[in-house]
Amino acid sequence: MVKVVLWGSLRSATGGLTDVEVDAANTGELLKALVEKYPELESIIEEGVSVAIDGLIYKEAWFTPIKPDSEVVLMPYMKGG
Amino acid sequence: MVNEYVESKSDASDVTESKRDFKIVGTRPLRPDGIDKVTGRAMFGADMSAPGMLHGATLRSPHPHARILSIDVSKALALDGVKAVVTSKDFVKQDNSGNQDTLDNLMARDKVLYHGHAVAAVAAVNVDVANSAAKLIKVEYEILPHETDVDAAMLPGAPVLHEGRKFSSVPEGSSPNVSSYWEFGHGDVDEGFAKADIIVERSFKTAATHQGYIEPHACLATMGADGRGELWVCTQGHFMVRELAAAFNGIDASQLRVTASEIGGGFGGKTTVYLEPVAVALARKSGRPVKMVMTRDEVFRATGPTVSSSTDVKIGMTKDGRITAGQAKLRYQGGAYPNITAMLGAMTAFAAYDLDAVQTLAWNVLTNRPKQAAYRAPGAPMAIYTVESVIDEMCQKLDLDPLEVRLLNAARKGTKSSYGPTFDEIGLVATLEAAKAHPHYAAPLGPNQGRGVSCGFWFNFAGNTSVSIAVSPDGTVAVTEGNPDIGGSRASISMMAAEELGIPYDKVRTIVADTNSIGFNDVTDGSRVTFSVGLATIKAARAAIKNMCGRAAMVWGIDPDAVEWKDGAAVPTGHNAGNFPPMTLAEIARDAGKTGGPIAGHFEANADGAGVSFGVHLVDIEVDPETGFTKVLRYTVFQDAGKAIHPAYVEGQMQGGAVQGIGWALNEEYIYGDDGILQNAGFLDYRIPVASDLPMIDAVILEIPNPGHPYGVRGVGETGIVPPLAAVANGVSHAAGVRMAELPMSPPRILAAIDGAKG
Numbered sequence: 001m002v003k004v005v006l007w008g009s010l011r012s013a014t015g016g017l018t019d020v021e022v023d024a025a026n027t028g029e030l031l032k033a034l035v036e037k038y039p040e041l042e043s044i045i046e047e048g049v050s051v052a053i054d055g056l057i058y059k060e061a062w063f064t065p066i067k068p069d070s071e072v073v074l075m076p077y078m079k080g081g
Numbered sequence: 082m083v084n085e086y087v088e089s090k091s092d093a094s095d096v097t098e099s100k101r102d103f104k105i106v107g108t109r110p111l112r113p114d115g116i117d118k119v120t121g122r123a124m125f126g127a128d129m130s131a132p133g134m135l136h137g138a139t140l141r142s143p144h145p146h147a148r149i150l151s152i153d154v155s156k157a158l159a160l161d162g163v164k165a166v167v168t169s170k171d172f173v174k175q176d177n178s179g180n181q182d183t184l185d186n187l188m189a190r191d192k193v194l195y196h197g198h199a200v201a202a203v204a205a206v207n208v209d210v211a212n213s214a215a216k217l218i219k220v221e222y223e224i225l226p227h228e229t230d231v232d233a234a235m236l237p238g239a240p241v242l243h244e245g246r247k248f249s250s251v252p253e254g255s256s257p258n259v260s261s262y263w264e265f266g267h268g269d270v271d272e273g274f275a276k277a278d279i280i281v282e283r284s285f286k287t288a289a290t291h292q293g294y295i296e297p298h299a300c301l302a303t304m305g306a307d308g309r310g311e312l313w314v315c316t317q318g319h320f321m322v323r324e325l326a327a328a329f330n331g332i333d334a335s336q337l338r339v340t341a342s343e344i345g346g347g348f349g350g351k352t353t354v355y356l357e358p359v360a361v362a363l364a365r366k367s368g369r370p371v372k373m374v375m376t377r378d379e380v381f382r383a384t385g386p387t388v389s390s391s392t393d394v395k396i397g398m399t400k401d402g403r404i405t406a407g408q409a410k411l412r413y414q415g416g417a418y419p420n421i422t423a424m425l426g427a428m429t430a431f432a433a434y435d436l437d438a439v440q441t442l443a444w445n446v447l448t449n450r451p452k453q454a455a456y457r458a459p460g461a462p463m464a465i466y467t468v469e470s471v472i473d474e475m476c477q478k479l480d481l482d483p484l485e486v487r488l489l490n491a492a493r494k495g496t497k498s499s500y501g502p503t504f505d506e507i508g509l510v511a512t513l514e515a516a517k518a519h520p521h522y523a524a525p526l527g528p529n530q531g532r533g534v535s536c537g538f539w540f541n542f543a544g545n546t547s548v549s550i551a552v553s554p555d556g557t558v559a560v561t562e563g564n565p566d567i568g569g570s571r572a573s574i575s576m577m578a579a580e581e582l583g584i585p586y587d588k589v590r591t592i593v594a595d596t597n598s599i600g601f602n603d604v605t606d607g608s609r610v611t612f613s614v615g616l617a618t619i620k621a622a623r624a625a626i627k628n629m630c631g632r633a634a635m636v637w638g639i640d641p642d643a644v645e646w647k648d649g650a651a652v653p654t655g656h657n658a659g660n661f662p663p664m665t666l667a668e669i670a671r672d673a674g675k676t677g678g679p680i681a682g683h684f685e686a687n688a689d690g691a692g693v694s695f696g697v698h699l700v701d702i703e704v705d706p707e708t709g710f711t712k713v714l715r716y717t718v719f720q721d722a723g724k725a726i727h728p729a730y731v732e733g734q735m736q737g738g739a740v741q742g743i744g745w746a747l748n749e750e751y752i753y754g755d756d757g758i759l760q761n762a763g764f765l766d767y768r769i770p771v772a773s774d775l776p777m778i779d780a781v782i783l784e785i786p787n788p789g790h791p792y793g794v795r796g797v798g799e800t801g802i803v804p805p806l807a808a809v810a811n812g813v814s815h816a817a818g819v820r821m822a823e824l825p826m827s828p829p830r831i832l833a834a835i836d837g838a839k840g
Contacts, residue, residue: 005501008264008440009250043249052502056789058689059544073501076263076424080542080607080799081292081349081455 002030002066005073013040027051028062030072048077105580106792109729113571113590114343123343126299126315127374134301135164135204137356137363137373138211140218141383142193142200145449145757146227146240149191149200149220156217157203162210165366166218167359168201173331178246182418184329186452187355193222194242194417195449196758197382199355204363204371227449227757231391231414234258234448242417242447258447260419263427265500266440273406273438277397279478281471287463287806287824288750289389289414292456293741293769296345297375298384302326302360306368310337310361315344317351317565318604323596329358330365337361340595341565348567348741349455350385352604381762385454386751388413388422390463394430396471400479402486404472406438407431407499411464414446415453421445422453425460428500429803430468433487433509433536433695435496449757455606457738458539458799462745462806466824469535469807474820483534483811484517487697491536508721508785509536509695515781516697521717530703530714531815537696537803541796542607543688547600548617550578550625552680556667558582560591560621562614563602568798569730570610576726577615577792581622583649584666600685608796611726612787613688619791625682632676633664690789694796696720698739698804702812709832711747711813717779718804723787723795731797732780738801739778744770745802746809750825 001021011018015038022033030051035042050059052073058064059077066072117123154166169190175181184190189198201218205211226240233239234256241257248261255262274280300314310332316322319341327334344351356373363371375384391412397405409430413423427443441464476483491509498504513536516522526532549561560578564570575589582589603609630644633651637644643658644651650663673680701715718735725731748768752760761767786793806824814820819834 007501008266009262012250040249047248055502055505056690057502057540057542059542059687061687061689064689071503075501076421076428078421078425078428078540078542078607079352079455079459079604080540080609081352081457081459 002068002070002072004030004034007075010041010044013044014038024066026062026066027058027064030066034074050075050077103580105576105586106724106726107728109727110572110576110586112569113575114566125296125345126342129301129313129342130372131301131303131370134370134372135206135363135367136208136211137202137204137360137371138208138215139199139379140201140215141379142189142196142198144193144222144224145196145229146225147193147222148225149189149193150223151221152201153219154201156219157214160210160214160217162206163203163214164369165204165363166201167362167366171362171366172329172358175328180325180328182452183325183353186418187359195451197379197451199383202359202363204367229448229450229753229757231389231412231446231448234414234446235412235444242449246419259444260447261423261445263424263443264441265427267497268436268438270406270408270438270440274397276399276405278400279475280395280397281475282393282395283471283822284391284393285467285470285822287390287466289386289450290456290745290749290751291381291386291767292346292348292350292454294346294348294350297377297380298351298355299374300357300360301370301372302357302364303370304361304365308332308336310364312337312339312357312361313342314339314357315342315351317344317347317567317606319565320563320596320602321352321604322354322357325354326358326361330361335597338595338597341593344565344567348457349459349606352455352606353385355384377764378762381767382759383451385452387456387459388415388453389751390426392464392467394467394471396468396475398475398479402476402479402481402489404434404436404490407434407436407468409441409464409467411441411443412446413443413460414448414450416450417447418452419445419447420453422460426464429461429538430464431499432538433492434490434499435492436499439499441499457741457802461539461803462742465535465537465803466806466810469804470810473534473807473811484513484522487536488513504693506785506788507693507695508783511785512695512697512719512721512783515783516699516719519699519717519781521699521715524715526701529706529816530701531812531817533700533702533808533810533812533815535698535804535807535811537698537800538693539608539800539803540693541612541691542609543613543691544603544607544609545601545687546613546617547602547685548614548621549599549683550618550621550681552625552666552670552673554670554673556588556670558584558589560589560618561594561599562591563594563599564605564610564614565593567605568734569727570614572730573611573726574614574618577618578622581619582626582666583646608798609691612691612790612794612796615726615792615794616688616790617684617686620684621682623682624684625680628680628682629666629669632669632673635676636664637661692723692787692789692795694721694800696800696804698808700808700812702809702816704813704816704831706817706835709828709830709835711826711831713743713775715776717781718801719781719783720797720800721783721785721795722797723790724784724793725782726792726794728782731782734797735780735801736778738799739805740770740775742802742805743775743809746806746824746826748825748827
């Protein structure tokens, strides 16, 4: 199981939780598992998200490996100027 | 200057490559685009022409908010010299809501949502005829009430721009104008505030500011009867232009070849489309090339400024300067369509600090203003301005040194950031220490003078990138990339290619290719290019090197693994490799046809590993208490570049960011009348700083290597605009003896504050 930290305003989609656990070995599996467990996250994930793994931010990458003890943070999709 | 501090004290010992003995990286060769630009040979957006070319003009809304009841183009089409007219009906409806917003913004569909919103466009034989024809288009409007203020637009009863556009996270009961709501942080802020010896809570406002690029938007489109088109455009991302212009016109992206011109500034403002899909539509309809060039008035009224903001900040601190909790409530308006800038503000507000308890809440609010566009570190300057202002006030109240307090609370490796992830190697502490040790910090101040300090932060991004390297038979090298050069990237990319290949810098030329000549590339934004394109260039060069080592091995009749690349040549390595003299790149290139054909290397990836960047700014300001006039006396920027590939360009980015931030702090603002019309749509009334307003901005580059890049590079393009707002505000507050809470701090506002303090 991987522990995933969500940003605060997502708690309305997870029954009040911002720390959740899912089975996933990479980022694609992670996003899929989150939607399966919390269907209200689907539209948010489809709008675009990033995943930070051990401090590094990955945008739109499905096959980035996740270790069971990795720090995983779901983040909004971001862009700069 | 490059600060020596980090070279001796950085603890990034695991980053071995970034400590290698660079020969080219870190030097300051002449800029490759310099001669073209100073001689006028450089081709910008409006410089291109084509035989039979028409000129486009846009009809824009005279109302800030109105329903379009009908559009009659018959009189315009009847005017002699008019070849085509387009309205929203000529474009393809989009499935993606973000793309539909972009399309609706460049050509209003059912409603006009701000003064200057495009309603129709004309192509005619010259600009005068096109403008005359635009005036002949008859639009019937139902005028609706409007709102341009962020706080007022959130109130019950405010005019509603769109129904049903809010994100799922927006709390029930919010105004329909609240399109998104975000929340970040960790820990219990109530517990944190309970531990504080002092709590300061303040409210701030910042005005919308424009990116202020010198070159207005411009393009030239052709679209043949065979469905194949060409587009020449001034943009930060010609692949993005291709995707959107093709989608909006219902054509295949590969049939529209887009070439990026030289660019006269972008700063984030050219990361979207305005004219380009319209020019393609007019070209297709008329069967002739169509050039469109915005006036400065159009740039101000219809292209993205950044957001304006209204923010409440609360910070708790112990008597010795430790922050116990931080909270910010940010309300941003970014015009008539949803955006993510408030979210970025909420993520960055407290990013410089190592906090046990932090909470940021953000609302994006729709108003009757132009659709905001990115502007250097979008969302961060105004958020960090509020936090850094309150911290400065607390230092003042507690009689603590502002740099010492920042050092005490600074984020460092292992800090859980306020937006979630834990930081790896970061340079904030080194940057603060460099500022503290700099002579500027100890220099004496005169009467009516004050010194301001602020930290700044930006994420930096990476993304989709393609690079190709071709070794020519004469031993020179062509690098092909696909990101418009807005800050010296062609020089930096050539330097990294030369460094890796072991050849002189002047043997490499880097070009930005059109969309049909290189793989896809994300927009030049997010301070990503020197990082991402540089990384791809290094890997493409390594692919070419592997190829060349293989050729040498073939010639020598040894195993390819027994060949290594050293100082621009293949050399045998190991006991059994033989005693062959080095075979240079030029020698291998010369005989390439005999050893297997042309030599090239390429690399394509969705890059990751961009390292965050911190900066610290010091500014000395003098305030005239009689007039409120401010003068910036001295300004020093300290910023972590990871590794400065071309230090002069890095300094330029730091200086440019500081200058734009100074303008934001002191003078720049979108001023709206009660009629919802922008009152200062020109550089005479929208005052950006010019060289004579400012001292030389001193730049001190720190180099704390980014573990995610082979040379340690971090993006540097955006962080520099983040600290100036608070640094200048803090300086003004100390100089004038009053604390300001609204930007810009124009002379009338400062004078009013001084007079108000006198009672």
